[in-house]
Amino acid sequence: MPSALCPKFLIDAHLDLAMNAIEWNRDLTQPVSAIRAREKALGLSDFIDRGRNTVALPDLRKGNIGLVVATQIARFVAPDTSLPGWHSPAQAWAMTQAQQSWYQAMQEAGEMVQITNLPQLETHLAHWQNGAIPNAQKPVGYILSLEGADSLIDVSYLEKAFAYGLRALGPAHYGPGRYAPGPGQSGPLTPMGRDLVREMDRLGIILDVTHLTDEGFSEALDLYQGPVWASHHNCRVLVPHQRQLTDDQIKRLVERGAVIGGCLDAWMLKPGLTQRQINPREAGVSLNTLIDHCDHICQLTGNSQHVAIGSDLDGAFGTEQSPYDVDTIADVQNLQGLLAQRGYSPDDIENIFYENWLRFLREAWG
Numbered sequence: 016m017p018s019a020l021c022p023k024f025l026i027d028a029h030l031d032l033a034m035n036a037i038e039w040n041r042d043l044t045q046p047v048s049a050i051r052a053r054e055k056a057l058g059l060s061d062f063i064d065r066g067r068n069t070v071a072l073p074d075l076r077k078g079n080i081g082l083v084v085a086t087q088i089a090r091f092v093a094p095d096t097s098l099p100g101w102h103s104p105a106q107a108w109a110m111t112q113a114q115q116s117w118y119q120a121m122q123e124a125g126e127m128v129q130i131t132n133l134p135q136l137e138t139h140l141a142h143w144q145n146g147a148i149p150n151a152q153k154p155v156g157y158i159l160s161l162e163g164a165d166s167l168i169d170v171s172y173l174e175k176a177f178a179y180g181l182r183a184l185g186p187a188h189y190g191p192g193r194y195a196p197g198p199g200q201s202g203p204l205t206p207m208g209r210d211l212v213r214e215m216d217r218l219g220i221i222l223d224v225t226h227l228t229d230e231g232f233s234e235a236l237d238l239y240q241g242p243v244w245a246s247h248h249n250c251r252v253l254v255p256h257q258r259q260l261t262d263d264q265i266k267r268l269v270e271r272g273a274v275i276g277g278c279l280d281a282w283m284l285k286p287g288l289t290q291r292q293i294n295p296r297e298a299g300v301s302l303n304t305l306i307d308h309c310d311h312i313c314q315l316t317g318n319s320q321h322v323a324i325g326s327d328l329d330g331a332f333g334t335e336q337s338p339y340d341v342d343t344i345a346d347v348q349n350l351q352g353l354l355a356q357r358g359y360s361p362d363d364i365e366n367i368f369y370e371n372w373l374r375f376l377r378e379a380w381g
Contacts, residue, residue, distance in 0.1 A: 022079035022348050023365065024143060026372040028276040028325035029225075029247035030070060031162070032085045033114030035329050039068075044126055046073040047343045063291055067333030070344045072126055076150040078345030081143040082130065082369075084246060084325070085118065085157040087111040087181075090188050091165035098190050100165075107166035115179060118157065128154040131180045133380040140373075158376075160223060160246065163188030164195070170210045177218050184215060185223035185246070187231060195235075197226040198258040203234045212238045221379060224248075224268070225325075228257070232264060236271065242379035243271045247278040247325035249308045254286045262315055269316050272378065274371045276325020277305050279347075281336045284308070291332070296339040302350055304338065306357055309367065319363040323371045324350075 035041045039062060041050050047068055055066040075083065089110035092100030101107040121127040130136050139156040142148070160183035167173055173181075186208050187197035194208035204212065212235055215222060222243045224232050236243065245268060251259035260268070260275065268275065281300040282288040284307075288298055295301075312322045328337060328344050340346065354364050 020351050023351055023368045024140075025078065025080045025324065025348065026082045026369045027075075027080050027328075027344070027347070028084040028244070028274075028323060028372060029160075029162075029278070029327050029330070030083045030085055031088055031327075031330050032070070032083070032157070033117045034086065034088050034331075035068070035070065036117045037110070037113050041068065041071070043071045044073075044121075044124070045071060047071045062331070064329070064331070064333030064335060067335050068329050069333055069337060069341060070329040072121075072155055073151070074343040074345045075155050076153065077343075078348045079150065080155070080344065080347070081150075081153065082139065082156040082158070082372075084160050084183060085127075086160050086162045087114045087166070088162040088188070089114075089166045090163055090190075091193055092190070104165065104168045104193065108168050108172065111161070111166045115159075118159065122154075125154055128156050129180050130156045130158050131182055133377060136373075136376055136380065158182050160184065160221075162223075163192060163197070163226070164208070164211055165193045167194070167211070170207065170214050173211065173214050173220070174218065177220060181220065183221035183223050183244070183246070184211075185225045185227070186211060186235065187226040187228070189226065195231045196228050198228075198256075201228055201230065203228075203230040204238075209234075209238060215239065216241050219379075224264075224273075226258070229261070229264075236267060242375065243268065243273045244375060245273060245275040245325075247276050247280075247327040247330075249278055249283045249305075250311045253308055253311060254283055256283070258283065265312060265315055265321075269321050272375070274321055274323050274375045275312060276323050277308055279305060279326045279328055279337055279341065280330065280332060281338060284338070291336065293336050295335075295337060301338045301340045302347070302353055303357075306350070306353060309354075310357070313363075319359070319366045320371055320374075323367055323369075 059065040089107035090100035092098045094102045164186045187195035284304040
């Protein structure tokens with residue numbers, strides 16, 4: 016259940032909403048409970064998280080999560096590989112356009128509203144802070160991000176995406192990539208990736224370093240001079256894996272004014288766990304485990320100004336790979352009480368819930 020404390024406004028910087036709507040065929044205008052019931056009644060088993068989803072628009076509103084960074088995601092994979100993905104960049108681009116069409120339909124239905132600039136951000140915040148309007152009547156704001164750049168047929172497609180509102184981009188995802196390799200690989204950006212990062216800089220698209228290799232991380236930060244964030248990342252010192260940030264990487268991000276969104280994928284929270292082979296309760300993975308990563312970043316940086324939430328809930332996993340005290344995304348609100356119990360001040364908690372992301376966006380778009 017959500018926290019009994021007065022719910023704070025919360026920003027989640029990484030949700031794969033359109034992927035769930037289009038590829039998982041979930042009607043996210045329905046509550047999580049209804050989506051689960053349908054999938055269980057039909058006996059669906061094509062994805063491991065069927066009947067275990069955690070995210071839907073009514074549950075975002077219930078958790079006072081009024082602004083999210085919502086993704087497009089479609090990976091290109093070579094035809095001779097078993098990795099999931101699309102066998103041509105054109106197919107991947109077409110999937111991102113289907114996802115974009117879903118976001119547009121949600122806007123037209125009044126369910127969501129796209130945020131692309133500072134005036135829109137401030138207007139949306141004022142609307143959500145109006146206590147006279149029930150949350151159920153408020154559209155969920157979203158900033159559009161592209162997770163992995165493979166779907167951009169060539170660099171010129173970045174400007175097409177910017178025109179329909181793309182405002183953040185992570186060049187890599189898992190495995191090989193046309194623009195950058197990701198976890199499971201090594202090496203720097205590809206030549207196309209270097210051109211992409213330069214074009215992102217020209218357009219003012221936020222660089223998301225999530226999923227980059229160590230070499231790609233360093234090269235991207237050297238090339239790119241604009242605003243940088245790590246939308247959904249945890250700490251390598253606590254969970255030693257290439258997908259996590261090293262202390263040196265965290266320090267370099269802080270030097271650039273970045274914010275790091277704590278991720279709720281259970282295998283990234285505690286060492287020794289394997290994706291899709293986890294019992295979070297038996298492993299002792301809870302929201303408090305995420306706070307361990309928050310603590311590390313706060314201690315390393317000397318303040319609470321560089322850590323926030325980028326949950327990645329329903330990022331191809333459900334409750335089977337989420338903290339055991341998260342039934343729906345509304346339960347992320349319980350971090351408020353847990354952070355207070357761990358000694359975080361009200362100002363610290365507001366930083367983590369929303370102020371850090373707001374400060375970042377105001378500076379990036381100001």
